[in-house]
Amino acid sequence: MALIVQKFGGTSVGNPDKIKNVAKRVLKNHKEGNQMVVVLSAMSGETNRLTDFGTEMQEIPDPREMDVLLSSGEQVTIALFAMAIKSLGKDCISLLGDQVKINTDNSHTKARIQSIDSDHIVKELDGGKVVVVAGFQGVADNGDITTLGRGGSDTTAVALAAALQADACEIFTDVEGVYTTDPNICSKARKIDRISYDEMLELASLGAKVLDIRSVTFAKKYNVPIHVRSTFTETEGTWVVKEDNKMEGRIVSGVTYNRNEARITISGVPDQPGIAAKIFTPISDADIIVDMIIQNQDTGNGLTDLTFTVPRSDYQRTLQLLQSVAEKIGSKGGVQGSDSIAKISIVGVGMRNHSGIAATMFSILSKEGINISMISTSEIKVSCIVEEKYTELAIRALHDAFELDKESVPEEENVI
Numbered sequence: 001m002a003l004i005v006q007k008f009g010g011t012s013v014g015n016p017d018k019i020k021n022v023a024k025r026v027l028k029n030h031k032e033g034n035q036m037v038v039v040l041s042a043m044s045g046e047t048n049r050l051t052d053f054g055t056e057m058q059e060i061p062d063p064r065e066m067d068v069l070l071s072s073g074e075q076v077t078i079a080l081f082a083m084a085i086k087s088l089g090k091d092c093i094s095l096l097g098d099q100v101k102i103n104t105d106n107s108h109t110k111a112r113i114q115s116i117d118s119d120h121i122v123k124e125l126d127g128g129k130v131v132v133v134a135g136f137q138g139v140a141d142n143g144d145i146t147t148l149g150r151g152g153s154d155t156t157a158v159a160l161a162a163a164l165q166a167d168a169c170e171i172f173t174d175v176e177g178v179y180t181t182d183p184n185i186c187s188k189a190r191k192i193d194r195i196s197y198d199e200m201l202e203l204a205s206l207g208a209k210v211l212d213i214r215s216v217t218f219a220k221k222y223n224v225p226i227h228v229r230s231t232f233t234e235t236e237g238t239w240v241v242k243e244d245n246k247m248e249g250r251i252v253s254g255v256t257y258n259r260n261e262a263r264i265t266i267s268g269v270p271d272q273p274g275i276a277a278k279i280f281t282p283i284s285d286a287d288i289i290v291d292m293i294i295q296n297q298d299t300g301n302g303l304t305d306l307t308f309t310v311p312r313s314d315y316q317r318t319l320q321l322l323q324s325v326a327e328k329i330g331s332k333g334g335v336q337g338s339d340s341i342a343k344i345s346i347v348g349v350g351m352r353n354h355s356g357i358a359a360t361m362f363s364i365l366s367k368e369g370i371n372i373s374m375i376s377t378s379e380i381k382v383s384c385i386v387e388e389k390y391t392e393l394a395i396r397a398l399h400d401a402f403e404l405d406k407e408s409v410p411e412e413e414n415v416i
């Protein structure tokens with residue numbers, strides 16, 4: 001008898017009929033002799049709808065109350081699912097985060113799981129029940145409901161799989177697995193059979209929302225293999241697992257995009273010690289996360305420019321903050337920016353051992369007439385900031401040029 005954790009995302013439980021279908025699928029696995037723990041998201045669109053209600057009530061909604069509000073979406077789906085299982089003649093119990101107990105810190109709306117007490121679940125499983133757990137939520141030390149940040153149900157599932165030492169952790173979604181790029185943007189996207197935790201971490205952090213980044217962090221830490229697959233077909237999906245030698249064969253494994261960032265430049269600032277701290281300290285004090293940073297070389301006049309990216313939702317706030325900083329530090333050029341940018345990235349563990357990949361990426365973009373305004377690289381990724389309107393063109397051009405639609409490419413052909 002195996003213990004299986006299965007998570008179903010928003011589109012998979014988007015209406016009562018879909019929930020009934022998920023219940024049938026889970027029951028089939030149960031009848032095959034497995035213990036089943038199911039994690040559900042809210043119905044698709046529900047968390048956005050609730051967020052909008054919150055901002056209608058209060059310009060910056062109280063984070064504690066926001067968590068009470070947002071966690072309600074998952075409460076609905078797990079109750080309906082438990083009823084659907086019961087109507088099929090099997091016993092099932094729904095559990096909220098605080099009933100499980102999924103203990104988190106108290107950072108409302110972006111809480112981190114600290115521990116999971118799995119006794120309650122184990123007792124119910126041993127009693128023969130299917131257990132369904134609300135994704136995306138936990139409980140802080142003081143008993144307050146917390147949520148884990150958008151996409152957090154994936155993290156609930158992987159953390160539960162680790163705590164229960166489950167035999168399998170399956171993430172069911174609306175695509176058949178992890179693809180070489182978003183299959184909803186590029187029709188030539190190819191499903192990847194196996195991908196390493198590190199590559200998946202990069203893909204997720206650079207925009208591939210098919211898995212929430214924290215779920216991959218958990219999976220890597222506790223060595224939980226994740227099977228990402230479709231709710232609507234029986235097809236084998238993608239295995240996210242520990243890196244092995246075979247994975248180095250391909251230099252570029254995936255292309256991602258992120259349209260949630262904005263670019264800001266503060267120009268003509270004195271090129272002297274302490275300036276970067278004066279610019280970035282107020283931003284970090286405001287809890288704004290800075291991603292890429294570029295500082296230009298002083299061209300001889302003692303002045304320099306700094307360009308960086310922040311989440312698009314913090315764009316206006318950052319501009320406002322920087323206006324006063326610019327005055328204080330005597331910026332000659334002021335503050336400018338754009339919130340219609342996209343970050344396009346290529347990712348692959350094989351890049352560790354190959355040079356020239358970044359240059360190849362730049363020439364592919366230049367052939368399409370796409371201007372690059374910022375670049376950042378790591379051991380296994382290259383990211384470029386371009387104008388947002390070029391997102392799809394850039395993705396398709398890179399996907400074609402690196403021949404990601406092909407099963408496997410001889411290494412020398414991967415460099416153009």
Ligand code: ADP
Pocket residue numbers: 008009010011012041151172173174175177178179180181182183184203207208209210211254
């Ligand atoms: P769920 O609601 O099941 O959690 P998400 O919408 O969070 O689903 O994630 C699935 C979506 O991720 C897909 O519909 C797809 O558009 C998007 N996506 C982005 N990049 C990729 C990728 N590389 N592979 C697969 N899906 C991707």
Ligand code: ASP
Pocket residue numbers: 009010041042047048073135136149150151152153154
């Ligand atoms: N319902 C939450 C969201 O939409 C969590 C999740 O679906 O993973 O972000």
Ligand code: MG
Pocket residue numbers: 009151154209210211212
């Ligand atoms: Mg998701």
